[in-house]
Amino acid sequence: MPIATVNPATGETVRTFEPMGAEAVERCLDDAVRAFAAYRTTGFAERAELLLRAADLLEADNEDIARTMTEEMGKPLAAARAEAAKCVKAMRWYAANAESLLADEVPDPADVRDSGAASVRTRYRPLGVVLAVMPWNFPLWQVMRFAAPALMAGNTGLLKHASNVPQTALYLDGLFERAGYPRGCFQTLLIGSGGVEAVLRDPRVAAATLTGSEPAGRAVAAAAGDEVKKTVLELGGSDPFVVMPSADLERAVRTAVTARVQNNGQSCIAAKRFIVHADVYDGFAERFRAAMAALSVGDPMLEGTDVGPLATEKGRADLEELVDDAVAAGAEVLCGGRRPPGLERGWYYEPTVLAGITPGMRIDQEETFGPVATLYRVADLDEAVERANHTPFGLSSNVWTRSEEDVDRFVRDLEAGGIYVNGMTASHPALPFGGVKRSGYGRELSGHGIREFCNVTTVWQAAD
Template identity: 75%
Template sequence: MPIATVDPATGETLETFEALSGDEIERRLATAESACARHRLSDFAERARLLNRAADLLEEDAADIARTMTTEMGKPVKAAEAEAAKCVKAMRWYAEHAEGLLADEHPAQRDVSDSGAERAIVRYRPLGVVLAVMPWNFPLWQVVRFAAPALMAGNVALLKHASNVPRTALYLQDLFTRAGYPEGCFQTLLIGSGAVEDILRDRRVAAATLTGSEPAGRSVASVAGDEIKKTVLELGGSDPFLVLPSADVERAAATAVTARVQNNGQSCIAAKRFIVHADVYDAFRERFVAGMRELTVGDPMDENTDVGPLATEQGRDDLAELVDDALGKGAAALCGGQRPKELERGWYYSPTVLADVTPQMRIHREEAFGPVATLYRVADLDEAVALANDTPFGLSSNVWTRDEADVERCVRDLEAGGVFFNGMTASHPGLPFGGVKRSGYGRELSGHGIREFCNATTVWHGA
């Protein structure tokens, strides 16, 4: 895939970029190693000063970088502006809290004495150079939610961003440079996916994090495993959205629309499978389908647009194939089910709700990365939980209920990294984020995320 900015609203190639040469990659690795030796010795006050300065600059740049993101991957510009604001918030959160999150831990004196020590502590030290392989769907947020904690922990970052968002990738390096970070603390590598293995195998790279597809995660994890290097993976998701008899159906349906089409439906944590109890199915279906039909599809630069184009032509075609497979095997399109006829240019797909979905259809098991929802009727909570878990993924989940017994059952039995009750799944700086099963492993954000790329060092002092 060429490294290029291609406007998904028109299909027009706006700019192409040359991949870094082998000599330049070597120079970047040497620079990162040198920067790491210095940055790991900085104190939390200095790291916080730099990260807060980066947050200030991003806040000033928000409107411009939002338009860059929209141009490169098609999200509505109002959503791009919200993404920039979320990044600012996360930067400031880590600047404020990192020192406390990585403070020395003091084991109970009983345990210290049992070990034969006079005293002992656990200290968190940075691992070193971390390679981040990041996707295009949240081109700013996915990077910042890794970089903010990694830099505050004393690590340095190498970014291999998706090949269709090079302008955003270069902006990120420029942002951290303007904030005053020493050369090499954050570097963007404009490279193809074929160059990742050699970089990950390089002795100067200590660990890697990847957000992306299952095949990409498998590839990076296998190389890192061979090199015995730490990885964090956030992969696909096919999140269930359960609506149970005690739910506020009107609010659930309105939230369901947003949950399905956020980021043009191209989000790992977007709700995708809507599993509704028979007692409230008809009422939910009516409201949900009506809400999906009312969405405005069009120019992502227009503030009134709800759903823009998909990021790539291949992504649009893959989504259409999933829908066509389901329709050909008996699914019913309650709305959508095709490309919008009025938008001849660009990679658009109509907001779609499919009912009568069966396990024989690909969409029952595969992630639909676009504004397409599957709707299921279930007889009881047992059937709802079983259907929710009938997926290779386990990123997050949504449950709408006012019944505490339902709450406890879902927390116990849903196979997911998060369970959100009466609200939409979202990532927050103070809460751990990640999945189970083929959605990956490890956690981002919160204290869990900042400690992923730290060496938890036991410091033991004999009597």
């Protein structure tokens, strides 16, 4: 796959980049190891000062980097600005909280009295060089939610970004350099996907994190497992959005639209399967259809655009295959289901709502990475839970109800890493993020995320 910026709104190649050769990759690995040897000994105050400096620079660069992201992967410009601002928030949060999150833990003396120690504590120490394999859909945020905690923990990072967002990748490389980080603390590897395994298997790399597709996650996990290296995987999602009879229907519909088309529908935590109780199904379905059909599709650089193009031509083709397969098997198209007329140059697809989904359709089990929603009618709470869990994924979920009995049941039984009640799933620096089943393992963000790439060390000390 070429390393190039191809504007998805026009299909035009904007810039191309030569991938790094073996010698350049080798230099990066050596620099990362040398940087870690010194950087690991710095204190939290020094690390926080560097990260805050980077946050200030990113805040000042908001408009420029937002336009770069929109040019590279097509998200609406307003969403790109918000993504950059969210990164700044996370950087400042980790700068303020890393020291307390990684403070030594001292057990109750009564619990360890028979251990023979005069003192015992648990210390979180950095692992070393961490390889991050990151996707294009949130090209700044996905990286920063790894980089901010990893750097505050004392690790150094190597970024292998998606090949269609090279300008964003190089911006990140320069951002940390401008902030004053020592050479080698954070570096972008401008390489194709075929070069990932060699870097991952290199003994200088201690661990890896990947956000991306299930096949990519399997490949990284297999190689890392062979080398006995720690990994964190955040993979796909087919999140349920469950609407029960007691729900505030107007709020649920408004949120459902945003939850489905955020980032042009290309989000692992976007709500994708809308599971609605029969008592309110007709009302929800009509309001949802009308709101989706009313969205503005067009140039993502224009302020009034709700939905821009898909990021890649292949991504649109894959989405079309899923819709066409469902329609051929009997699904009903309530709105959309085609390329919008008048937007032939880019990789656009209309916001789409499908009903009448049955188990034999591919779309029932595969992730729809684009503005396509599937509607399901269920008879009761039991069927709602069963339908919500009827997926190989388990990233997050949304439930809409005023019944505490419903909430208790969903919290007990939904197979997901997150359950959002009467609100939309969103990542936040202080909240753990990740999934179960084929959505991956491990957690990003919060204290859980910063500890993923730490050596949890027991320090046992005898009396003099």
